[in-house]
Amino acid sequence: MLAIAYQILRSQRRLRQEAISDSTMRYRHFLKLKRVAFDWATRFSVVVFVHVIAKPLHTFARHALLAGAVALPALGGSALANPTIVFDLENGKILQHQEAFKRWYPASLTKLMTAYVAFRAIAAGEVQLDSPIKVTKRSASEPPSKMGFKPGSVMRLDNALKMMLVKSANDVAMAVGENIGGSQAAFAERMNAEARRLGMTGTHFVNPNGLFSPDQYTTARDLGLLVMAIRTEFPQYAAWFSIEGLAVGKKQIANYNLLIGRYPGADGMKTGFVCPSGFNMIGSATRDGRTLVAVVLGEKSAITRAETVARLLDHGFATTTRGWLTVAALPSYGDTTSVNDLNDEICRKKPAKEQSEAAVPVGDKKAPKSPYQKKLDAPTLVAVGLGGATGPIPKAMLDASGREFADVPLPSWRPDLPPPPGAEPAVIGSAAAAQNVKPAKAMN
Numbered sequence: 001m002l003a004i005a006y007q008i009l010r011s012q013r014r015l016r017q018e019a020i021s022d023s024t025m026r027y028r029h030f031l032k033l034k035r036v037a038f039d040w041a042t043r044f045s046v047v048v049f050v051h052v053i054a055k056p057l058h059t060f061a062r063h064a065l066l067a068g069a070v071a072l073p074a075l076g077g078s079a080l081a082n083p084t085i086v087f088d089l090e091n092g093k094i095l096q097h098q099e100a101f102k103r104w105y106p107a108s109l110t111k112l113m114t115a116y117v118a119f120r121a122i123a124a125g126e127v128q129l130d131s132p133i134k135v136t137k138r139s140a141s142e143p144p145s146k147m148g149f150k151p152g153s154v155m156r157l158d159n160a161l162k163m164m165l166v167k168s169a170n171d172v173a174m175a176v177g178e179n180i181g182g183s184q185a186a187f188a189e190r191m192n193a194e195a196r197r198l199g200m201t202g203t204h205f206v207n208p209n210g211l212f213s214p215d216q217y218t219t220a221r222d223l224g225l226l227v228m229a230i231r232t233e234f235p236q237y238a239a240w241f242s243i244e245g246l247a248v249g250k251k252q253i254a255n256y257n258l259l260i261g262r263y264p265g266a267d268g269m270k271t272g273f274v275c276p277s278g279f280n281m282i283g284s285a286t287r288d289g290r291t292l293v294a295v296v297l298g299e300k301s302a303i304t305r306a307e308t309v310a311r312l313l314d315h316g317f318a319t320t321t322r323g324w325l326t327v328a329a330l331p332s333y334g335d336t337t338s339v340n341d342l343n344d345e346i347c348r349k350k351p352a353k354e355q356s357e358a359a360v361p362v363g364d365k366k367a368p369k370s371p372y373q374k375k376l377d378a379p380t381l382v383a384v385g386l387g388g389a390t391g392p393i394p395k396a397m398l399d400a401s402g403r404e405f406a407d408v409p410l411p412s413w414r415p416d417l418p419p420p421p422g423a424e425p426a427v428i429g430s431a432a433a434a435q436n437v438k439p440a441k442a443m444n
Helices: 001-065 108-124 157-167 171-179 184-198 222-233 236-244 304-319 429-433
Strands: 082-089 096-099 132-133 154-156 245-248 249-254 266-274 280-288 292-297 382-383
Touching: 001 304, 082 222, 082 304, 096 304, 108 184, 108 222, 108 266, 108 280, 108 304, 132 157, 132 171, 154 157, 154 184, 157 171, 157 236, 157 245, 171 429, 184 222, 222 236, 222 266, 222 280, 222 292, 266 304, 280 304, 292 304
Parallel strands: 245 382
Antiparallel strands: 082 096, 082 292, 132 154, 245 249, 266 280, 280 292
16 A cells, blocks of 8 residues: 555656646746747837838928928818919918929919019110010910010010010010020020029920920929019019009900909919910918918919919918928929829810910809909009110120121021931921920910
8 A cells, every 4th residue: 555655646746747847848938939029029110110110200200390391281172282382482481382393384484484584684784674675576476375466566675574474475475585585595595594593403494485395394392482583683573463454555454363453462473374284373462561472283274273372372371380491491302203284184174265374254154253253343554565665675686796686587498409418407306296286275
């Protein structure tokens, strides 16, 4: 019995030891797994932090902090998809922006740079306000919107600029460019030189009036820089941008900027339209000594662009906390290389009367009712026209001996003879692109 009891006790002790040993092994294995799990968890956490948190946080910080934390609010619904920027003219501080570096066809907003180059030429003594601007054969052939002056007609430079800014006359803009620059190409070089000097890194010009070219583009941010340069360097011309209308003989021409005379404090600046760009607008207003500027590109109609600019300005004036980042210091972001083409959306889906800078007539029953559609009761008109150009001829129109260049067409090779080598006209762009170009009508 004792022997049996001893064996039983020994067996129980061995089992307890094995159990303890097995438990210890399991516990040690658990600790090992825990260490491995912790190690992997640590590594995973680092990866997650870097790729899921840190990088997006860095991107967010860059776009939120560097951009002055000025996100565009929803205005009457979903946020706008087209480029916009709103800023304080005095210091350039941004209040709102969206897609500010997206390339866009400027249309007649181009004429702001044409005016700026002209202002610089006046300051440099190249030309005077009463200098003659002659309508060339080239400028007279430009499509509408236009004044329709015949080749050889002469006007004062100041009148030409007023017609260009208020009527958005393409023929007059081309005449200004050719007379001050000597040619369209030479004037475009000056436009691009000024753009580079101002820091307009996403802008390129090929003509002075904004008629469509795939090589002519800008950005909302760059236009902000241009507006600041015009308004701060040449305040003596500020009133030209707020003219309610022009009087050309018995004809009255209203400003395409529908905020002028309708929006409280509106004092500029310019509108633009071609099918690929949609309806562009830069609007400025001054209240209580504070001037705000709103740039809107790619709107769907002349009415909606005015309404959008007005809402942006309203929000800006109601904002008490101002951004700290300026238009010049805004870091580049988003798509900065491709250019949107709205031709199909804007022109192929709209009637001809809506494919124009002019707003849909108030009497149109289908037209949306808007306070910016209302006709001004007694607009203040500025008289302009031909004649009165008693100042010196623009220097670019004089040869080395001081004589004026004649406006004659360049000679071409006789059509009944084969052209000599090198006489063939240069081909700009692809043949396919040339075939798709349609005549411009009622644009800009």
